[in-house]
Amino acid sequence: MSKKILLHACCAPCLLFPFRSLVESGYEPVVYFYNPNIMPYREFRKRLSSVKEYCGSHVIPMILDEQYSLERMLRLYLDRGNSPRCLVCYKERLHKTAALAVEKGFDAFTTTLSVSPYQNHNLIREAGENASRAFNVPFLYQDWTSGFKIAHEEAKRENLYLQSYCGCIFSEEERYRPSVRKRMNK
Numbered sequence: 001m002s003k004k005i006l007l008h009a010c011c012a013p014c015l016l017f018p019f020r021s022l023v024e025s026g027y028e029p030v031v032y033f034y035n036p037n038i039m040p041y042r043e044f045r046k047r048l049s050s051v052k053e054y055c056g057s058h059v060i061p062m063i064l065d066e067q068y069s070l071e072r073m074l075r076l077y078l079d080r081g082n083s084p085r086c087l088v089c090y091k092e093r094l095h096k097t098a099a100l101a102v103e104k105g106f107d108a109f110t111t112t113l114s115v116s117p118y119q120n121h122n123l124i125r126e127a128g129e130n131a132s133r134a135f136n137v138p139f140l141y142q143d144w145t146s147g148f149k150i151a152h153e154e155a156k157r158e159n160l161y162l163q164s165y166c167g168c169i170f171s172e173e174e175r176y177r178p179s180v181r182k183r184m185n186k
């Protein structure tokens, strides 16, 4: 019997490879969009719409969480103390995913974040395992980076929206002002 898994999706291009890989491994994935870290709001709407359109046109089951609180996310980032910024961000998204997985009776949860070679995989794992313990539901960590380039070529062919920075306003600055990268405590 296949296992129901809640697949947190950060954006449409990053969804392609993990979704396929899960199906091929015998899982029944349901896509979950929860990314209040994306700034500014118009960028959030673009990525949300892209996931919605892709899942709609490929008949992929999805749950879209449109919660957005800029002030709350900025506070989380600015009040994080010594925690790395991305860890706080991963935890926010994966705790919400784990909670929903339990509420809806999924067997496990995972995230498309781990398809990207630009993300910090140790921190993704830490955040996922932390959420798994907190909500008592298994977290599946998969290194899907081997599919990143292929999936992004496919995303271009499908005319999916391709973002140019990770999500938060800090990552936008890092993208366009490379000298900042060295200073930031990610």
Ligand code: SF4
Binding pocket: 037, 038, 085, 086, 089, 090, 166, 167, 168, 169, 170, 171
């Ligand atoms: S760069 Fe910003 S949006 Fe991306 S994972 Fe880190 S904190 Fe989150």
